[in-house]
Structure formats: structure tokens, C-alpha cells
Amino acid sequence: MPGSKALHGRGPLRSPWLGNCRVQVPVTDAPRKRRTQSLGHYGVHHVQGRNTTTASNAVTVKYIARLAGQEMRKSLLQRRSVFPVDGEITVIQKPGGGKQVRTARYPAETHPLAREAAQNAVDPVRLQPVRRSAASTYKQSVALASCGGYCFTGDFYPGGASYALPVTRQRPHIVQRFSGEKVGGPERFGCRRVRHQRKIFDKKKAERLSYSGCFERHGSNLYVSVSLVQGEFDIPRYPFYTHATKLADMRYSALSIFLNGLRGNQSWKPAWREPQPKSHYDVIIVGGGGHGLATAYYLAKEFGVTNVAVIEKSYIGSGNVGRNTTIIRSNYLLPGNNPFYEYSMKLWESLEQELNFNAMVSQRGVLNLFHSDAQRDAYTRRGNAMLLHGVDAELLDRTAVRKMLPFLDFDNARFPIQGGLLQRRGGTVRHDAVAWGYARGADQRGVDIIQNCEVIGIRRDNGRVTGVETTKGFIRCAKLGLAAAGNSSRVASMAGLKLPIESHVLQAFVSEGLKPFIDGVITFGAGHFYVSQSDKGGLVFGGDIDGYNSYAQRGNLATVEHVAEAGKAMIPGISRVRVLRSWGGIMDMSMDGSPIIDRTSLDNLYLNAGWCYGGFKATPASGFCFAHLLARGVAHETARAFRFDRFERGHLLDEKGQGAQANLH
Amino acid sequence: MASLVPCPHCGMRPKEEFTIKGAAIARPGSHADANEWMDYVYLRNNPLGTYDEYWHHTSGCRRWLVVTRDTGTHEISASCDVTVAVKTGVAA
């Protein structure tokens, strides 16, 4: 079916800036089954939903209820199944002047979800429209579920209509702040009927539309992104405004810094919540590093999967995303790698605006020096492979390198510099900020980031994973994604898998702060050394792995010396610069030096591993492609080569040609 | 103890004298099937804890050793010549 792809978020609706996007989804004549029901009402919580499913389209409609802080997605209606309601269904509310709405009532004391919610109660924040578009059209019982994670479901009607949250001045809706901090708001979360101001929709068409999606915040505006649509219509921008400045500071900007600064920086809010794990998630990601958090972010943002938990044994970003040398580049050789890393680079290039978090993506160039004809030929081959894929590459000769970096050792070197391969779009990114930015973005979309929660077992049943045992208890999941980097083998072994991976320690270093000394990234070709200068002034550098299997995040003095020797051989002037600190990260060195993003022998267990020491630059694409795989079950086009079975079948992705010895890659 | 490695022939020597190959696992016989080879060539237990590895005393006696080392602490608990290891089944 040609248009069915658009059902889940990709396509023209990808932009968070929902301008007048046009979505086309084939409307079929297949029999439809409609069902409208309210999903719950207990305590401070009430959710309504409306569901339209068609037999052919297998539309997934999510009902999401947020019980004061706890998102409770009561699963999905797949195909013709109906919404499973555990509680007693009664009519408890009859919105004024409108049709009767059936609602389900869960006894607050007894229903497990309600109990859970009560335990995790956090206070909501108020959302109030201050201006409405003249074209706004509302329909009765536009269902607003969950405001907390900014996820909702409901019906959508064509005709150029705009939809606002069904909020009345008297009884405003409650939107759960992601911060979990109490900022006021009414005690009751009532779904109100909203009168449409102009009835301009076509009822017949309307029936064919249903949607779910999530809110985007931009400044003080909330935008609705729709990821599940049928029919054909325009979606104008959503004129949601809040009257509270509280919402405004969720969005980072120079203005927000200014306003907060004036107020003594008292009103900043947490960048992400600290939720307790729910009993069940659609997807659990093991590993709260760059890749895990990016995966969760893209799952929620691009694929509409928001009932997601990221489980991290320590603090988020405690692994390699906070230990690397911050370099990004897409100067890869092999057709299986190059498009993937270039895709990653493209995502880096728009990352900060997308995340509204300045990760200091800085494209000051990556230069790989070469010192022999053989190296020149290898870089020529690589540079040409890059150009063939539209990636920027330049081959500099010795004179050009000298002009660019006169302070390198051109005159006394043991291995004179012959030239270099330059990728100007390469550069560095503030690594911690990547983890934080993705965490914040994922959290805003309803993902639970659960820190200090270690996976200690993977429960399986009949070839499927049923959930994970953690230090915070057992958590069920429909799909499990492993993104545990250096600990991949250990986690996978809990599911009985043995990986083509060894864990090795790689050290990195930073010097004392200096005034600008080196602009871009330089890698030495005659020894193991690469360096860049952070915005803070420290020279950040590294070399080769220590060479032995290790789970200890620390290295060996001999390797430190080796790296320093290469450093001084490249830049003689560095001699009196002092090295401030060394640290180590655990690399998941795969047997051909390339990663794996694939399904495993277990039905619903997915693996993202084998990044060797190239994982940081891959973070966005890794997250995107893994999310793609988790959501759709098939590999993203740029990650097709990262198959698990390539070793068995002999389709290796060996950039360095070193073969099956992990410590040589 | 990855700074110093005990060589059964040369005594405690600095790590830089050695080359490390990785897991000390027995090579499948000539009639082994594809799975066994896959296991031998590509798959690794990669445990946190004690691990038998091949170390080559490259700048020393040039013997291959099986070194038993903890991957969490780097402590080496044993080191023996590979032929001894093969005989005693350490590397099997």
C-alpha cells in the first residue's frame, strides 16, 4: 500500500514545526470498527479516548492516561482488538449539553494503575489558552489523554481546522509538567466538552480520521504533531499558549536565560524527571548512554512509541558518551558504513535546534595526516568513497597542511608528514550535553529515564523476552533493546547470547586549559594520537586501546606514554603542555570493527553494540536506526549492513582489514 | 596487574614486552562444523572476572603464555607456558 508509510510519523509530518503539512493516507473501503469510550476516571484522573480502527490499515491508537505523574498507556488497539478495560465501566459523566460519553471507572483503591499512580503522584501544571486561532474548530470530546507526556489521542476533523487543547476558562485542563514540580493547577483533570466555534468539517470524512501524537513545545507555544492520520487535510499551527511563564522556561533560549537571570535563576526546572519504573513498557532500552537515550528519543519523536523506559545502572551518560574525545566525522570507507555515518553527521548538524539544547556541535574540521605513499593511497580511496556519497573530503598535500597547521613537526620528524585527508564538516561536540539533550527530549515525550537501576536478569519465555529483572524489580516489556556499549556481552549473556565482541579499555586525556592552540581535530598517521581543543581550552586527546580485555575504566601508564610520545612527535611545541587528567572507557570491540544493529535469535530482543571506539560520532544515527528497527522491525536503510549474521555469512565490514582479532581494530 | 606480567620463563616483566591475542580457547579440530568455527573465530565470552588469554612474550623469551587475569581488577592470578596450558587443559 503506497502511502501506509506515513502512518507512523515519518514523511512530511516529521518536522516539529507543524506548518501546513499535508499528509496523504489512502482511505480504504475496508470495514471499520469504531469505538468511543472513556478510559478511566479515578482520583484526579480522567481520560477519554476515541478510537477508529480499520481492518486494512491496522491503525494503532494509543490511549494514554496520566495519573498524576505516571503515564499509563493502556496498550494499543492493534487490528481489531478492543481496548482492554479492567475496571468497571459506568457512565459517570455527561458533559454539559453534549452527547453522553461512556467512561470507565477504575476504583482508585483497587486498580493497580491507580495505586501506582497514587504512589507517584506529582502535581500538574496549568495550561491555558490565551489566544485562539480564528479558525479554531473544536469537536465534542476531543479526547485528550495524558497531557503529562504530551501524548494524546483523539479525533481529527478536516477543513483547515485548528485544534486546541479542550480547555475552558473555568476549568482548565491539567498538563502534567515533566518536571514533577508542583506549580499549581486544579485538582481535577476533567475532559470537557468543547464547543466548536465554526462547524466547518465534513462529518463523513471526519470518521476516517484519527490521530495520536505528541506535543512539541516551542517557546511558550505548544504544537501538536500528528503521527497517525487518515485522510487528507491541512494542519495549521496550533495556537496553544500558556499563561504561565513556567512553561516558557522549559524552552531554552537567550531570552529564557535573561528572564531567569533577572529572577535569580530560581525558576529553572529539572531537565528530566526521575520516575519510578512502571510495571510494563512497550520498549525497554538497557543503557542510558548516548545511544540508548537517542534511541528512546527517536522512538518517541519519530516513531510515536512513547511508552518507553531507558534503564541505566548508574547516572545517565556515565558510560562512553561522557568519556570519549568528542570527535564527530563521517570519513568512512566502506559502503556499509559510510552512508550511516554521514546520516549521523546530518543529524548532528541539526541536533541542537531539534533538541533545543546546545551541545556545541562544532564543525571545525577533522584532518587525518598521512606519512607514506601507502597511507596516501588508503586515504585517497577513503576520500573518494566519501565524495561518491556526497560527503565532503579534501586531500591536502604537505604544503597545504603546512599552511594550515604550521606548528606540526615538518622538519625533524621521524615520519615526515606528506599530507592529510580533511573533512571540514567533521569536528567536535560537547559529549555530556548530547546525553542530556537526548534525555531531556525523550523525557518531554514521555519516556521514563530510570537511573541507578541495574539490569540483573532478562526473563525469557518461549523464545521471547518477557521483561528485565532489575535492582528496582521486574519490569515487563514488549520489546527489549540493548544499548549497553562496553557491557553488551554481559547484558546479552543474561539472555543466553554470546556476541562477537570483546570489551577493551581505551584511555583519553585532557590537558590544562590553554588559549586557542589547535582549531580542528588532527590525527597523527605515524602513531596513535589524535587531538582537538575543547571550547574550555583543554587539549582533548587519545590514542589506541590498551589492548587487553577489561571492564575497569582505567588504563595503563605505558599506553599513556605511548600516546604522549606520538603527540610530541606530531606537535613539538606541546612538550611543555601538561596533561591534567586521564580516564578510561570500555569499548565494545567487535570482531570486524563495525557495529551491530539487529534483531537477535530471541524474537523481541534487539541489539545495538560493537561500536569499538567510534560510538560517539554515531550516536544520533545509531539512536535513529535502532529506534527504526525497534518500531518497525526492519533495518533502517543506512544500517542494513550492521547485521548480526554477517560474521557467519562472511559479509564483514572491516574498515581496517584486521580480521577477527578485536584488539587490532 | 597489567603493568607487570609474570612470565614463567623470565619473571615479572613490563607489559610492553608482550603482545596480546585475546581469549585462550582451543582451536576446533579439522572436522568441526561451521558453528564451532564461528564460536572459535568470532564469539567471545568476554566475562567480567577471570579470563584466560594468550599473551606472547614478544620482546622476551618469545613464548606464548596463557595468562589468567581478572578483567575487572586486572589482577593476574596465573601465567603459564601455552604448551603446559594445553597439556593441563587450561586453554581447552
Added chain:
Amino acid sequence: MTSYRLDERGLIDRHTKLPFTFDGKHMTGFSGDSLASALLANGQQLVGRSFKYHRPRGILTAGAAEPNALFTVGRGGRTEPNTRATMQELYRDLEAKSQNRWPSLEFDIGSLNSILSPFLSAGFYYKTFMWPSALWEKLYEPLIRRAAGLGTASYERDPDAYEKCWAHCDLLIIGAGPAGLAAALAAGRAKARVIVVDEHAAAGGTLLWETATIGGNLAADFVTQTLEELRSLRNVRVMTRATAFGSYDGNVFGVLERVQKHVPEPVSQKPVERIWRIATKVALLATGTEERPLVFGGNDVPGVMMATAMRAYLNRYGVAPGRRTAIFTTNDSGYVLARDLESAGVNLVAIIDSRAGSTFPYGGKARVLRGAVVTDARGGRLLSSIDVSFGRRSENLKVDSLAMTGGFSPIIHLACHRGGKPRWSDERSAFLAPETTRGIMLAGAADATDGLAGCLANGAARGAAIAQELGFRPFPFEPGIVEGDVPAAPARPLWSIPGVKGKAFVDFQNDVHRKDITLAVKEGYGHVEHAKRYTTNGMATDQGKLSNINAVGLLADARGVAPAAVGTTTFRPFYTPVSFGALTGAHTEGHFQPIRKSPLHEWAKKNGAVFVEAGLWYRSSWFPRRDEATWRQSVDREVRNVRANVGLCDVSMLGKIEICGKDAAEFLNRVYANAFLKLPVGKARYGLMLREDGMIYDDGTTSRLDDGRFFMTTTTAYAAGVMNHLEFCSQALWPELDVRLASVTDQWAQMAIAGPKSRTIVQKIVDEEISNGSFPFLGAKEVSLFGGQLRGRLFRISFSGELAYELAVPAGYGESVADALMEAGSEHGIQPYGVEALSVLRIEKGHVTHNEINGTVVPADLGMGKMVSATKQDFVGKAMVSREGLVSPDRLRLVGVKPVDPRASFRSGSHILTKGAAETLENDQGYVTSSAFSPHVGSTIGLALVRRGPERYGEEVVVWNGLSKEFTPARLCDPLFVDPENEKLHV
């Protein structure tokens, strides 16, 4: 400027005046001064500007933790940014410059940042500078980069030398203070091999400024006596100016010795710095404590100083901190300072003791305010007054200097470098060393011992106990009785001072203040690691020595948990920063890697060779003649001469391995993919060695010299790797085979004599008959040379495709044999040829090297599929080489490639595209692995790996080199460009 030099007091040599400059100002200090003490003595209290707000800063400490007094010292290639004035000994004509200020230290434009500080809160940069995105690299970032950083490093080459060495001992004592010295004596007298290292210029630690007496002696005299005794013990070595910077596996400690950092002009015979790797059975950390600052407003104003530092300047250097001083203390140690200050005649205004219940019997003149705190210090470039709050009252005191002490934290870095987690002690309000620290013990104040007497006794006991543990007979050592000491029992920590108005700094250098920490918690960065990374607390050049503990305390307060629950960030090397120069040692410039020279190097040199680095080797690349303007002319001539006459090439750097034993043939049969079992004696065979994953590892020829004796050659690059591999195979895989291996690469000089006239020339020096009949192609035998004067090995193998020999002679004879061959060949036009010509010759013959064997090709890719034995039961790589992906017909396979227009050329690394295909990676058909101009063909030729290559001979393609915008129409062809029938080999 109110600090000044006292007329007496201190361990400085007042007879030796040392002139020096600071920011161009001429000043004078004394021998024995640190740069910091000399500056204070000269009244220079403003010494730096902070990182972010450019606030005026003064000297805060007297030790390694100094965050403020960082200068650029020296000039030219000896320029050293970020040098701690507190650790830098003063020397004659020292030049120090302040950093991070413009235009001057006194007037710094950057201090405007201070006004903007509400908008520069922790992590503000994560929230802005995002729009428009293109401005980041162009505007925001350059500004940030220029504003950030401290000193400016030089690009000049460092004229000085460095070195590295190993040392071994039973006991390494780190820190030569009271506990360290006592331990050294105890263990030294017991005859243990002891090394004592201390980071300062003089051993003694706190004893150097201690006014208590030991056994009736001055503390400083006790140090002198102890050192004298230690130096008399041959088993003890005391190293000063030596910082233990890291603790590594195997109880190896990295120690940086500053050999010549305290002299005006280093002598060239000695290094300026030396790195020791000290392998010890036990290490004893007698590292003392770090005093904690107090977090009140303006705690960074010049004039505010750590109490211990003030005491050190007073007693060790004879420098008074000011004319009106106050002390802000949370513990008894403040009173010792008070006593010393008053005895030195400094006007002490007040002691502000945060403890309401303190009952210390202070007998001095100053006011004592108990239960009081300093809330704010005032002043710009110098302290002018402090706001003191006690009870509900507050008072402003005019002072020009203030000592602060918030208690003491044991210095436990080295005990944590190997992964141990420090543990919080409620009793001591401090983090102590991890429970288990294998091979490391602690002594004295670092071991949470209070007081001088306690430290001496504890050190002595530890030293004796360790010696005994190591099997030495302990020797009793009783330090004398200590009088006049005030043990500073741990006091309740004072993380957060109520009523603070100004900025209260936690991390001085990185300008992290109290509100930044609370903001981090508020924004969800409350984990100690998140807080560090978000606020940059503890990431300055002192790595949090002063700041971390206060940050932990403030985080604990803000999160409402105990400090134990907050924990610490990770202690990592280096304890203090270490220079690249020191870590590099002598491995610099031409000595970065060793140099290998062929036994024929001198021969090549006198024949005019141009050398090229090939791995560690220097290889002769071509031999230019005077009339040749370009290298191509030389290479073309050399190539033509080989094909027409004869050439001589040095191939000594090929790896050479002697393989002996009765199972040698079987062994080779298993390590090579092709058969070797039945290779006859006297024959050479080309062999392909695979990796276990089926890819080609290396190639070379192996000759059978005798039944149980083979001579293998490998490629130059893989010589060492193949040897390791063969040893692995023989030792680990097939120990049952009787095989012995010896690398003989360096034993033989080997030369290739190639060309139609080679036989004539070789026959001139070889005694045996070598006609085609008696010594055919692939013959290999030991020969007698020069009428029996020498024995060598002769192989009839050819890389050039011509009639050729390789002659190996004992390395020492290489040059004279080569000379003899040149002489013998002169009438036949013999010329030396280098690796460039060698490369052209082999490309013309389609011979592969590691350009083609790049780790991703299997034999079939190179047209050698048939060589892989189908009958052998087992060989390395057999099992994996037949995997689906490795036998796919779609693989890239070796072909020749030639430009359609002979005048056109292309380069290695170019890709191959089908003619007319769009220039995309999907359409990529392969790449050129080797290319050269072939004088024989008359154009550039190349070898390439191309998808389904051999099926496509004759097809026109584009050799695509986007990097140099060369897109050359070319044709795929058989890779044998010369003598396709190999007739020349057999003549």
C-alpha cells in the same frame, strides 16, 4: 599591598638574593623562596584572574592545589603556561607572567563578565547560542574559545631533554612529612629497600613550618637529622621535587621528578624532568591532608588565604600576610595560626570560630568570636573588610588579610586511582581511603591521624609493620616527645554559611559558586558526576583538590541527603599535571621510533639512493643520476634497465624465518593455504598464508633447503607479525609438531639481481653452475661464492618477471658482495634500483603486495583461488574461507586497468565506476590498489579490485578520483601487462 617579609623567621637564605620579574615588574626574593612566597614578600597579592568572571584573585594555598596563582613561566621553547607559583621554586631571573587577562592584570576587560554573572549561571551555554546555527562556528564559539583557556602555550620546539626510568623497591613512601619520614626511618633501619618521594623542593612537609618541638628540637632540625640518617642508609633513597602522580596496576607508581625546573638555565647533560615508574611491593601514602576552604561571599578576594598556607608563608618563608589579619576557623587549628601570627608580630584582629561551644584556651590578644561566621569578604583587588555574623548580630571588621580553615581532608588520590571508592566517615566528616587498597597503605594525617605526635608514631608503626610483613627484622624507632602541638580534631563541617550575600566560590579557578551547585540540583543534575560536568566544578587544573569536598557537602545539603550518599567524583591520574615532554622522555623527533637500516644501507647510500621510511626501515626508493630532474625519470630508467639489462635491488628487509624440525613440512602445510608437504629439497614455492577468518594474511616464498629445513620470506611489513603467528601456531595450536623457528631477518643481506643478463653476472661470483638446466626457475640452494670464500643462499625467484635471482649472504658481507656484483655487472650495464622501480616491475607483472592484500581479500579475489588446497585436511583459514560472502561471484576481484588515452593517468585510491553510471556510492565498482607509469606499456597502468573483475576484461570504465577531479576513461584488462606467458622466467 599589605603582605610583607618579616625581618627574621623562615628557612630562606637571606644572603642569596634572587631578582625576578612578574608581568615585567622587577622584584627580589631569597633563595629558598617559592615564586608565591616571593610575590607575597613583595606585596604582590593580586596574581591572577579567574576563568569566567575574571575576578581578581590572590594566592590561596602554599601547595599543589593552588587554583589562582598560575603563571606563564619562561620564554621561547621553554614557555610553560599554568605554572603554579606555589610549587615553583624561585630562581635567578625567573620571568613570570599572569594569565587570562587583557589588557593587564590590574585592569581586565573580562571582568565585565562579573556584571553579567546572573546570565552566566552554570550551564547557561547549553541553553543558548543555538540560533542561527551557522553562527556557532563563526561567532559564538570563537568568542568563547578566546575567552576560555588559561595560559598561552608556545609552538616552539622544546630545547630541553627528558628521560624515563624504572625503579624497584620494597616500600615506596609518598610524602616526606612527619609520618613519611618516621616510616622511612623505621623501614630503612630494618633494611627494607625504601624510596621516599616528596613533591616539594625540600623534604619535611608540614614540619617545615611547624613551631612545635620534637624531643626538644625544632621541627626543622628534626627533619635535617632524619634526612641525614636516611641518606646514610644505602637501602633508602629520598627523592624531592618528585610527585607521585598516578597509581597503576601491579603497584607501579608514576613519579615525576622535576630535575631542573628550579634552575635559571638547564644544563643539557641532564633532563629537566624525569619520569620514574616505581614498582613496589607496598606503597605507603603519607600524603597528609588538604585544608578545606569555607564558602562565604567574596571568599576569593585577594588577601583571603587558607590558614595552613598562611602559616607556611609565615613560618617557612618569613612572610606576613598583612597588617590586620583575621582567622575564620571551624576547628582548633586556627588557634595555632593565631599563636604563630602573634608571635611574629602580626596584628591579629579577630578569630571567628564557627563553633559556639569551642573552649579552646586561647591566650592571645585577638578578639575571639565564637559561634560566628564570616558571611562576606569585601574588597576588589585586595581585601578591605569582612562581615561577621554571630547570633543575630553582625559586624564589619576592617582587615587586609583573612585565613580560613574548614577542616582537613586526607589526601587519598593515589589510593583510589585503581578503582577503589572512598568511604565517608561521619566521625571525621571526611572521605577516607577505600576499605581495601591492595599494596597500598596510609599513614599519618592521610590515615586520619590527628596531631604531630600521632603522625610520627603512626608513621613509625606503619613503617615497622610493613618491613616486618615483608620479612625484615623491625628496628625500634621512637620519635621524641612532641611539645607545643595543637592537634586539630575534626570539627563539624560548615558547608553552607547562612546570610551570605556575595558570590561564595566553591571552585575558584572555574568560578563555580554556591548557587551554581544548587542550580545544578534544581535542574536535575544532582548526581555528583552530573553536577561536576554541568557546573565544571572540580574540572580546573587543581582537579577539585580544594573544591570537591565543599561541592559534595553543598550537594548533600541541596538534595537533603548525607555526603556519603552523594559520594565523590572519580579520582584519576594525574595527581598534578604532567608535561608531554616528561611522558615522552627521549622518544622524540628522530627518536620517536627506532630506525632500522638494511645491511646494504651503506651500499645504497654510496650509490646515491634516496631513502624512504617504510615502517621502521629506511628503504632505497630510487637512485637518481645527475642528469635526471624528476624521480620519474630515475625510476623509468631503472625499470627499463632491469627489463633490458640487469638491476640490483636491496631486498634485505623482507622477513626471513628459518623453520627446522622433522615436522617442518607438515607445519608449513598447515600454515599455508597451498600445499607444502611435498616441496622438493632445492625448490622454492610461493605461499599464501591465510588468517583463521579466511582472508589472506601474508605471502612470500618458502624454500626447502633440506628435508627438515625451510627458509621462509615474508613481506617487510608483516615480518614480525608472521613470526608471532608461526610461533603461536607451533606453540599453541600444534605443539606436537617438531618444529623450531628462528627469525633471521637481520642475519642475511639479500639482494635481487634481475634482468636478462642477471645469470651472467651472478655466475661470476657463484662457484656452482647456475645454468637454466642445473638451476631452473624456483631453484633454491646454498652456494659457494668467490671461490669458496663465502657461503650464501641463492634463489631463482622473480618479483620483476625477468630472469632473476635473489642472493642472500651473511649480513656483514652484504655490502662487499653487492659491490662485487656491481663491479661484475658494470660491463653489462647493471644499475641499482629501488622500491619504486620494484613496484613498477611488479605491477607490470600483476604481482600483489599489501596494497592488494589489504585484509579483506581471499585468494580467489586475486585469482589464486586454485592455490587453496582442497585436499588438505586442515590449514589456517580453511574452515572460514568458504563462507557464503567470501565465495560470492559479486566480490571485488583483481584486474588490470589501463587508460583509454595513454597520455592520461590515474592514481591509486581512485574508484572505478561503470561508464556512464551516476557518480554514487551504490554504483561504486571497486578501486585502484596500485598504479604506476609503465615504460613498457607506455602509459599509466594499475591493478584494481573490481566487482566481478575478471569477467569484465575489455570493458570501458571511469577511474574516478573526485579528490583531484580526475575522471579517467580506462579499460579493464588482464593484470599481466608484461610477458603474459611468463616466458622470461624460464630462460
